[in-house]
Amino acid sequence: MAATNAHNVAFVADTQYPDAPPPASEVGVLGWLKENLFSSWGNAALTVLSIAFLAYILPGFIDWAVMKSVWNASSLAECREIIAARHGEGATGACWAVVNERFNQLMYGFYPDELRWRPNIAFLLLVAALAPVLFQTMRPLAYAMAGLLGLQIIAFAYKTYTGAEYAIINPTLIATIAIGVAALVFQHQRGKWFYLTFAYPVIAYFILWGGVFLEPVETSKFGGFLLTMVIGVTGIAASLPIGILLALGRASNLPILKIICTTFIEFIRGVPLITLLFVASTLLNYFMPPGTNFDIVARVLIMVTLFASAYMAEVIRGGLAALPKGQYEAADTLGLTYWQGMRLIILPQALKISIPGIVNTFIGLFKDTTLVVVIGLLDPLGLTNPIRSDSAWNGIIWELYGFIALMFFIFCWGMSRYSQHLEVRLRAGDRR
Amino acid sequence: MAEVAHAPEPQAEAPAAMTVSDEVAIDISGMNKWYGEFHVLKNIDLTINKGERIVVCGPSGSGKSTLIRCVNALEKFQKGSITVDGIPLTSDIKKIDEIRRDVGMVFQHFNLFPHLTILENCTLAPIWVKKMPKKEAEEVAMKYLTRVKIPEQAAKYPGQLSGGQQQRVAIARALCMNPNVMLFDEPTTALDPEMIKEVLDVMVDLAQTGMTMICVTHEMGFARQVANRVVFMDQGQIVEQNAPEPFFTNPQHERTKLFLSQILAH
Numbered sequence: 001m002a003a004t005n006a007h008n009v010a011f012v013a014d015t016q017y018p019d020a021p022p023p024a025s026e027v028g029v030l031g032w033l034k035e036n037l038f039s040s041w042g043n044a045a046l047t048v049l050s051i052a053f054l055a056y057i058l059p060g061f062i063d064w065a066v067m068k069s070v071w072n073a074s075s076l077a078e079c080r081e082i083i084a085a086r087h088g089e090g091a092t093g094a095c096w097a098v099v100n101e102r103f104n105q106l107m108y109g110f111y112p113d114e115l116r117w118r119p120n121i122a123f124l125l126l127v128a129a130l131a132p133v134l135f136q137t138m139r140p141l142a143y144a145m146a147g148l149l150g151l152q153i154i155a156f157a158y159k160t161y162t163g164a165e166y167a168i169i170n171p172t173l174i175a176t177i178a179i180g181v182a183a184l185v186f187q188h189q190r191g192k193w194f195y196l197t198f199a200y201p202v203i204a205y206f207i208l209w210g211g212v213f214l215e216p217v218e219t220s221k222f223g224g225f226l227l228t229m230v231i232g233v234t235g236i237a238a239s240l241p242i243g244i245l246l247a248l249g250r251a252s253n254l255p256i257l258k259i260i261c262t263t264f265i266e267f268i269r270g271v272p273l274i275t276l277l278f279v280a281s282t283l284l285n286y287f288m289p290p291g292t293n294f295d296i297v298a299r300v301l302i303m304v305t306l307f308a309s310a311y312m313a314e315v316i317r318g319g320l321a322a323l324p325k326g327q328y329e330a331a332d333t334l335g336l337t338y339w340q341g342m343r344l345i346i347l348p349q350a351l352k353i354s355i356p357g358i359v360n361t362f363i364g365l366f367k368d369t370t371l372v373v374v375i376g377l378l379d380p381l382g383l384t385n386p387i388r389s390d391s392a393w394n395g396i397i398w399e400l401y402g403f404i405a406l407m408f409f410i411f412c413w414g415m416s417r418y419s420q421h422l423e424v425r426l427r428a429g430d431r432r
Numbered sequence: 433m434a435e436v437a438h439a440p441e442p443q444a445e446a447p448a449a450m451t452v453s454d455e456v457a458i459d460i461s462g463m464n465k466w467y468g469e470f471h472v473l474k475n476i477d478l479t480i481n482k483g484e485r486i487v488v489c490g491p492s493g494s495g496k497s498t499l500i501r502c503v504n505a506l507e508k509f510q511k512g513s514i515t516v517d518g519i520p521l522t523s524d525i526k527k528i529d530e531i532r533r534d535v536g537m538v539f540q541h542f543n544l545f546p547h548l549t550i551l552e553n554c555t556l557a558p559i560w561v562k563k564m565p566k567k568e569a570e571e572v573a574m575k576y577l578t579r580v581k582i583p584e585q586a587a588k589y590p591g592q593l594s595g596g597q598q599q600r601v602a603i604a605r606a607l608c609m610n611p612n613v614m615l616f617d618e619p620t621t622a623l624d625p626e627m628i629k630e631v632l633d634v635m636v637d638l639a640q641t642g643m644t645m646i647c648v649t650h651e652m653g654f655a656r657q658v659a660n661r662v663v664f665m666d667q668g669q670i671v672e673q674n675a676p677e678p679f680f681t682n683p684q685h686e687r688t689k690l691f692l693s694q695i696l697a698h
Binding site: 324326327329330332333334335336337340344345348349352426 | 504505529536539541561605
């Protein structure tokens with residue numbers, strides 16, 4: 001070819017090379033393996049070590065958690081007897097029976113038995129209220145409801161199989177089907193679903209706390225994951241807007257506003273959440289007129305929200321600072337007012353940059369809800385103490401904490417996955 | 433230097449639309465600005481009539497960008513006055529917004545909104561500031577995008593366009609607000625050489641419609657072709673101003689001579 005000695009003599013290209021496919025070892029499964037698992041000797045050694053580690057750990061874990069596990073027993077001693085009878089003396093297996101027996105308590109705390117359909121419906125409506133925020137159509141909501149319907153049918157089948165009472169026609173099931181059908185029928189009217197989103201706080205308050213024609217339930221009865229969800233969801237939903245306002249205040253040109261916001265952020269961020277919770281549970285009473293009974297859960301909600309808002313404000317301030325000054329100037333020169341510029345130009349970009357930090361704060365907040373145990377509220381972790389001090393379950397550790405950890409993991413991992421999906425969706429098209 | 437390569441032929445006669453009215457568009461008098469202790473702009477007096485096209489040039493740090501950024505209140509000034517279309521520029525945010533609606537600006541780094549399409553970039557301000565119906569705003573936007581010769585890019589995002597195309601969108605975006613005055617802050621400095629011409633062509637075209645323009649630029653070919661006046665600034669003050677022909681062929685001040693010899697030497 002003409003190119004062979006192009007580097008030392010004057011040269012004019014006389015051909016146009018056609019596009020050729022890459023070598024076979026660089027594409028497909030082989031290419032992926034080579035690039036990701038065996039790209040170098042060090043990498044290959046790590047791959048082999050990891051596989052060896054999994055091979056060492058997994059069989060034992062599966063044997064304990066699945067093969068030799070017990071789902072139906074009324075005490076830890078009974079569990080052990082069953083395992084010994086089935087697998088011989090000295091065999092160990094997971095005693096999931098504790099989760100099975102205390103499932104309702106772990107979910108609802110001491111919410112009255114016959115009213116537990118109310119938290120269920122509040123949860124279903126929460127999913128429905130979140131769907132328009134998270135997705136472009138309502139189709140995912142229909143899938144979610146189908147999944148939850150499936151779970152209820154499995155629960156019904158299991159309960160019937162074990163001989164327990166379980167009414168298949170109940171308010172939860174009806175609500176699941178109703179929401180699922182509505183999601184299918186109105187799947188493209190995303191805008192309309194936002195009405196539900198905005199009304200949701202009031203609806204949820206009414207359903208959970210009761211009032212008017214629903215029997216009132218005191219918050220001292222709230223517990224388990226119900227409490228986690230109430231605190232976590234309220235904190236998440238309220239801390240984002242408050243955090244945005246605080247961040248804008250801190251970035252503002254108005255000195256007094258700036259000082260107020262900065263002081264608030266630094267003060268709240270500089271104090272441990274536990275301190276704020278103690279303030280909520282005890283100190284706050286001293287500042288209120290005698291005899292006022294300000295709901296303890298409501299007080300906790302306020303403190304958790306303020307705490308998360310301060311962190312949120314700093315995350316969003318990072319996003320605001322990352323935007324080039326030119327974006328602010330362009331918004332100004334077009335004659336947009338401050339709020340128009342923020343809403344249309346600055347915040348959409350700043351929030352997008354901040355997504356990883358925002359979701360990080362959400363996840364942190366969701367897990368911090370377990371701290372309410374220090375002021376005597378019984379979230380799932382708070383319930384482990386009464387369960388473990390029950391003589392029937394005395395000595396149980398792994399199964400109980402493992403289940404709670406799994407529940408938290410599902411929610412936190414879900415948030416994390418969604419944020420990654422959102423980043424990819426928002427990145428489409430607008431590369432700088 | 434690149435500028436010289438595509439300097440257009442000086443035109444024998446300006447088109448009819450390029451005539452200058454004797455109404456004043458912008459009046460700057462006795463204007464001074466400090467950054468802290470640093471005196472950036474010193475006693476600036478400049479009156480620009482409607483339809484005039486002013487090219488501001490000078491070495492970097494001479495205050496030329498700061499000067500035009502003062503005209504639409506992106507920068508504050510401490511002394512003197514600026515009046516735009518009869519509206520005095522004060523710290524009153526209403527007056528500032530009024531002036532900004534009347535004055536379009538094009539930046540060195542385009543400053544398009546990366547999260548919006550080209551069309552949305554152009555319709556945003558008319559819809560929100562002028563309360564124009566969306567459909568009408570889109571028609572106006574397409575008219576100006578056609579004028580800057582990129583109507584086919586309307587559905588794309590800024591990141592998918594070349595620098596020259598982005599700058600033309602920025603010009604169209606400013607024009608969509610139907611401004612009386614256009615400010616250009618080094619519109620071609622951030623562009624690759626082969627894209628400078630397409631932007632300058634649009635600016636020449638705009639000048640021929642009789643738009644009042646202030647351009648901070650070192651494109652001397654452009655200055656010769658369209659400017660009524662060239663203003664030379666150095667160290668925060670106006671050192672010399674003149675019509676382009678005498679300015680380039682017969683500069684008076686030593687610093688002007690030095691500057692011109694440096695940028696035209698290649």
